Amino acid sequence: MPRFAYVNGQFVPHQDASIHIEDRGYQFADGVYEVTPILKGTLIDEDPHLDRLERSLRELRIDMPMSRAAIKLVSAELMRRNRLTNGFIYIQVTRGVAPRDHKFPKAAKPALVMTTRQTRLPSEKVLNEGVGVATSPDIRWQRCDIKSVSLLPNILAKQQAVEAGAYEAWMVDAEGRVTEGSSTNAWIVTGDNKLVTRNATNSILNGITRMTLLKVAAAEGVTLEERPFTLEEAKTAKEAFLTSSSNFVMPVTRIDDQPVGNGHPGLLTMRLREGYLDFVQGGETAH
Ligand code: PLP
Numbered sequence: 001m002p003r004f005a006y007v008n009g010q011f012v013p014h015q016d017a018s019i020h021i022e023d024r025g026y027q028f029a030d031g032v033y034e035v036t037p038i039l040k041g042t043l044i045d046e047d048p049h050l051d052r053l054e055r056s057l058r059e060l061r062i063d064m065p066m067s068r069a070a071i072k073l074v075s076a077e078l079m080r081r082n083r084l085t086n087g088f089i090y091i092q093v094t095r096g097v098a099p100r101d102h103k104f105p106k107a108a109k110p111a112l113v114m115t116t117r118q119t120r121l122p123s124e125k126v127l128n129e130g131v132g133v134a135t136s137p138d139i140r141w142q143r144c145d146i147k148s149v150s151l152l153p154n155i156l157a158k159q160q161a162v163e164a165g166a167y168e169a170w171m172v173d174a175e176g177r178v179t180e181g182s183s184t185n186a187w188i189v190t191g192d193n194k195l196v197t198r199n200a201t202n203s204i205l206n207g208i209t210r211m212t213l214l215k216v217a218a219a220e221g222v223t224l225e226e227r228p229f230t231l232e233e234a235k236t237a238k239e240a241f242l243t244s245s246s247n248f249v250m251p252v253t254r255i256d257d258q259p260v261g262n263g264h265p266g267l268l269t270m271r272l273r274e275g276y277l278d279f280v281q282g283g284e285t286a287h
């Protein structure tokens with residue numbers, strides 16, 4: 001367990017960290033969050049994550065709880081105190097504490113919680129085999145571009161996928177097109193080596209990994225198409241993979257128990273994984 005969390009202005013022992021029972025995040029899921037990865041002791045894409053935090057807050061008319069510079073200082077201090085090497089920082093901001101009432105409270109101050117988690121990178125075995133995804137209807141709201149803590153449909157989709165023996169859920173819209181994973185973005189490679197991922201509208205969360213990988217792919221001369229793709233197209237794709245701050249680039253080798261391509265992680269997928277890791281660790285690929 002990590003040693004410290006940061007809650008509303010104070011570093012507190014993680015096991016003692018708590019929030020008020022009338023925090024609107026707890027009662028209404030009235031808040032947003034960010035997950036910033038840490039690789040070999042360094043935060044990856046910290047500014048883009050804080051840009052997205054600011055955007056999500058702006059969309060919900062919640063103030064930043066403190067300055068970006070202060071959040072960065074707390075992140076660095078939490079990493080130091082918790083001796084983080086690989087893992088992530090979790091930042092959650094809610095509209096604050098107020099007597100339960102749907103309308104915005106007049107006086108509440110945004111509440112801030114920051115925690116860390118040490119994680120392991122995926123094993124060679126997982127990377128060599130790739131993972132399976134199971135599909136389910138996308139039953140979410142129309143502002144999936146906001147990184148809201150309201151994640152019930154994502155949780156239900158993920159649980160259904162796990163119970164079907166899969167690693168992640170891919171959600172499919174009413175037109176039969178893949179939106180994204182429960183906590184990841186979805187990608188395919190077509191038979192003629194085009195890299196396809198859904199365009200960033202209100203239907204998906206625009207992943208920070210997604211945006212960085214688009215740059216890496218462009219720098220590597222890969223042909224990109226940002227557009228919706230159907231589940232059928234995904235099932236007959238040459239390669240598939242998912243991206244997120246906790247997976248980076250993860251090959252998908254099964255969709256609903258059907259093999260993707262030859263059933264092994266794709267060549268372009270693995271090249272992009274390397275290119276991504278190289279880039280975020282200061283390599284040259286997309287500078
Ligand atoms: N899509 C959803 C619904 C997510 O929750 C996440 C991450 O939590 C992502 C995509 C991937 O975003 P990122 O690459 O910023 O981690």
